[in-house]
Structures are given as structure tokens and as C-alpha cells.
Amino acid sequence: MEELRAKAKELLAAGTVKVVVGYGEGSDKYRARAVFVRKAEQADKLICDARCQQNLAVYLTRSEVKAMGKPAVVARPPAMRTLLQLAAERQLAPGDVVVLGISADGKLLDLPDFKAIESYVATVPMDWESNPELARLEAMSSEERWAYWKEQFSHCIKCYACRSSCPLCYCSRCTVECNQPQWIFAAPHTLGNLEWHVMRAMHLAGRCIDCGSCSDACPVGIPLNLLTQMLAREVKSDFDQVAGLSADSEYALSSFKPDDKEDFIR
């Protein structure tokens, strides 16, 4: 924590960055919140503990934050993967952001460039390698899974907190809001909700870096990260690609191999 504050102070005092996007004390002892420190003396607001899980990279594509000037961002491994993926999608150029990396065990990391981030994230295992909830669902029959997701989607209120909290959902005009044509139902009935979550998962397939922000943000507790996580694992097993490990990776759905597996096509 002290190291982080000192580093932030240094960056702000030297004018290297105009804002440090980090974590500060939240509404109660269980919560942390995003803070935007612009003066070196305010760097003491920064905290870094187990409460600090929100993926702060979501703020880097917002115009209000971009307008402040070059940022530094406090990044845990999921946020680090986000930065690499944003770079791969040409949303971030090298040098656009200073990364205040926080290792999986809470230490401040010196990550001067994308290469350094790539080296670090390669050492952090992905959650989908061992998520018991994913395994539990896959062990169900197709009917049981349908009943499960139908129930979950019936609670969705279409607040779009999942989309808003996702750093990779940065489209200025989301497909669901296009009404010429209306691709999927926009109303918050179960079918509309199912179509929305299927659409979002597909638009994130090969891009989602599995930070879990979507699930954390959902006010009614739908485990949305299971959808994106399942697909992230499929992309790995079917195409041997993983998002967020390199600033130069290819998007799985705009690349191909002539011998990509196909056991269901007649």
C-alpha cells in the first residue's frame, strides 16, 4: 500500500501522468471504490486490499477519463489482461497508460511496458481452469441447464450493469440498442434477457479476460461470468487462443486455421 502511494505521488508530482485511477475506501468496511487521484497530496487516498477487485480498466475507455490526460491505473492480474486485450484491439497504444501492477499476492509490480505485463500474466492461472460452478452446470442434463438459465434470466432487469462494468464492452452504440433493424429483443422479458446474454457472450468470445466484473456488478446476482468463462475455455481448447496474454494477439473470430475442428458439420 505505501509503495503504491509513493509511486503514485512520484508519477503525479513529476507530471508523468495526469490521473491515477486506483481504489479508495468505499461506503463501508466491505467495499472499495474507484478513485481518480489528480494531485500528489491526495495519493494517500489510495488503498489496496482484498476488497479491491473492481476492474479499473473499464474507466480507461470512458471519454471523461480520457479527457483528463495520461492515466496510471492500479491493475490486478485481470485488469492487466484487460490492458493487453485493449492493446490487441488497438484501443491502447504502448505508453498510453502507466500500469501500477498488483501481483496476485498484493505486491506492487514494476511493469514498464506491455512485454513486462505479458511476462507476469503468463504466470497467473485462469479461473476457468478450476471453477467448480462451471463443472456443476456442465454435469447437468440439457433440460436441467435450460431450467437453470431460464430461472436466472427471468430475474434479469436489463440494467446493463454487466455491459457497463465490462472493460471490453466499449462500443459507443451497442447492438441491442440498434432498432434499424432490431436484432434481438430489447425488452426485459425472459426471452429478451436470454438473447441479450447470449449476444453479449458471443461478442466477448475470444475477447473476455475473465475478470468476473459482470457477475459482481449484477444487482440480482446472476452468475454471468459463467457464460463468458465457458466460452473463454472453449476458445482455448478449440482454437488454442487465450485473450489478454499478449498485446499482439489475434482475435479468435477473425482468424482461422484450415484444419479447425468440425465434428458437427455434415
Added chain:
Amino acid sequence: MSEFEPKITAFVCNWCTYAGADLTGTSRIKYATNVRAIRLPCTGRIDFMLVLKAFAQGADGVIISGCHPGDCHYTAGNYHARRRWVLFRSLLGFVGVDTRRIKFAWVSAAEGAKWADLVNETVAEIRQLGPFKQYQELLALRHQPIEVA
């Protein structure tokens, strides 16, 4: 008692499967009439949302067919489509949708007979499976007022 006749929507590419289906006709091969074919330039253009739309419009099954890998008129469209289907199929299966409702095939412009077989088999299988209750039940519920959380 009338038997259930499935409604099938087929998304096919212009250069291979649509031409192949034409050949089926000119060859005077009779086949099931349950399919509405939608012609697109290439399977690469088939958005997964079109499939959802077909189901939302009452389709009981969907066929997606295009050029064989390596033969795409636009070189690589079907390779991109293939990847998309692998993931879309996994996702639908994961949320519990019966993926037997969507059939994928490579049918070339010369495979008139294959098209007829594909359609006949699909129609027979979907007839067995019955109407697509999962989607249709949710479609019917769409306009019920949602007065609880």
C-alpha cells in the same frame, strides 16, 4: 389428427448451397417442403443473431449451409463462419438449448442430392423432436406483465 409439420429456416450461401439447392430443383429431385431458404452472399455473413431471429419468428429448426472449406467464393468466409458456429453451438448447449435444432452442412453447387437428403433428414428429425417448445414457450410469455422481481 394432423401431424406436426416443422418450420425450418435455412441460411445458405449464394455461391454453393443456394446453387446446389437450385440443382436439386432442376434435377427434379423431390424433397420436403418445410424449408424457407434465405440466401446470403456467404456463410461468413451469417450472424448468430439471425439464427436467434429465426427461432423468435417461430422456426422449429435451422439449417446453415455453405461452401466446403477451401472452396469459399470469398476465400475464407466459411472458415470464419465455422469458428463462429463452434462457439455459438457450445454456448447454446451450455444454456440448455437443444442443439439438434440447428444443422450445419457444407453443400456445394454440385451437390443437389446432398441438399435434398439434408433437408429430408432435418425435417424428419425435427418432426420427431416436435415444435421448439423452449423458445416458443418464452415467446408466448413475452407479453405477460412482469409484476414481481
Added chain:
Amino acid sequence: MMETRILKKQALGTLLERIRGGGFRVLAPSKNDGHVVFKEVATLADVDCEAIQTTLSPKAAVFPRCEELVNYTFTAKNVRIEDHEFQATPTVLFGVRPCDARSLAILNSVFAWDVKDVFFQKRLEATTVIGMSCTKADDYCFCTSVGGSPGDTSGSDLSLTLLGCGDYLAEIVTEKGRRIVSLAEDLFGPAGKVNKEELLPKIPAKFDVKELTGKLPDMFTRNEIWAEQAMRCIGCSTCAFVCPCCACFDIQDEASRQGGTRLRCWDSCGHGQFTLHASGHNPRHSQGDRWRQRIMHKFSYFPDRLGYIACVGCGRCSRSCPADMNLLEHLESLVEAK
């Protein structure tokens, strides 16, 4: 002087049975996968009596998340509207906190304003509110700062307050409340003198709402304040949707060549496209502008035009906000702003 009775602890379950027997659907706070929400309950066992507050408010009972307004068919040269008489389901909202009970009048002021919204009105008419006074509060609650209180009966038809012995003080507030009692007269005994105030949690007001509403009109142009407050807001609709007072809606047409259905669904001013014009111009193009709208609407325009603060201090927005915006903190900060 409001008529009071005592409802014995063990009679509460029977009361619910009698209500259901009387033809009412009962919606009450109930556990759902880690969250407590208002849903249909069959017995008292389904009701969560402990939760300080539910995640979503009971507003869906009168203002559904999604509802059909009209059905239409396309004829050769015209459109035929299917006009069917809308029937509301007789409903009892049970276990409604005083803040939520107050919110119904606030919603009604919008839906009975220039156009009497028949869907809302019929549902409100068909709804009976059994309020449940609060026994505890958390730091997110601020009902007393906006004119409410943990034992307020306004908006309830029958108000229950838990006594130390486990029985309930029942206050019959309206005729609808009396009708509920008449379904189960045998369950209600006479009440002696009860000091209700003693039973309620003490919630000091956190800020002066009059001072806030007085200051706000001149703060409209203070863009730097709004931008600063909204910095961490991610622009979703969580706050608007969990709020018992928010009434913005979107109209969705689901149609085919044959005809279609016009639906009304919840919407929120927090979204970037809420005020996007067809020309491409957006008068509220920054999150700061949209946050300003939220505050000004609830604490300035609404009281000005309709006579209510459009906030009952239930705290839901702050509990559910994914970015931890915390409305109360922002309101306090606005009162303190120079």
C-alpha cells in the same frame, strides 16, 4: 386517531392464509438465491422478515418491469388496435417498509398527472399495502432525511409494528386496510396503550433536504461538481431500476408483418442514449450531465412540479451500485458545497 389492534405473533401466518383465501395474490419479501426480492408467497414460511430491505422495490406490482400496452394487427390498408379491458390482479403487498409505502404516492403523482395512466391506476386500485415498520436500519438508510420515518404509516393500508413480545401492533390506516382486517377479525385483539416510537430504530437525519432543494437550481451550471461526483459512475440503470420512485420508461414494439405488441419497460436516464436525438445531438452527453439530471429531477424538478421529493431514502441504489456511488454521500456533499 388511527384505529389500532394487536395481531398475535402466531396469527401472522393465518392472516396470510385468510388473505389468499380472500382472492388476493400476496407479494412479500422472499429469498431468491442470495437476494431478497418481492415475489408471490404461499405461506409465511416463504417470507423473509429479517431483511432490512429488499434488493428490488415492490414498484413492479404497480409499474411492471415489462407490460403490454396494446396489441395491433395490420389490415390491408390500416392498423387495427385490439382494445381489451385491462384487469389488474387483486394483490396484497405484505411486509412493505415505510419508505416503500411512501413511494406509491410519489409514483402516482406521475401516473395521475396530465394523463391518467389506466394501467398504473388499475393496479394501484387493486393493491393493498400491509406495511411493516422497521426494527433496524443500516448506514445506507436515510428515510428521516427525506421526510420519512421507520414507523411512518403513510402509503400503507394496514401497518404492522413488531412489539417486544413478538406480537404486532396493527394500525388500520385506510378502508382497504379495514377490509383486510375483516377477513380475519378473530385474529385481531384490542390494543392497549403502546408507545410505538420506543419500538422503532433511531435514525437521525443526515442532511437538511430543504437546504438541498433550495440550493440546487443555482447549481445547474456547476459542471465541475457534477463531473467530479459522476467520475466513477459506469452509466448502468441499476439505481433507477431498484429505486421505488423512478418511473422512466421505454416503449418497445415487437412486431412482424402481421402485427405486433407495444410494450412498456423500465428505462433510465443514466444511459448515454437516453436523451440522444435522432439528429445525433445529445443534450446530456457526459455522465456528469446525467448524474446532475438524476439529482435535480429527484430533489428539484419533482418537488417543484409535483410536490414530492422523489426519493424515500430506502438506500437501495447505494447498496446495489456496482461502482459504489453512494447517493447519501453525494447529497451531503452537495449540501456542503460552496
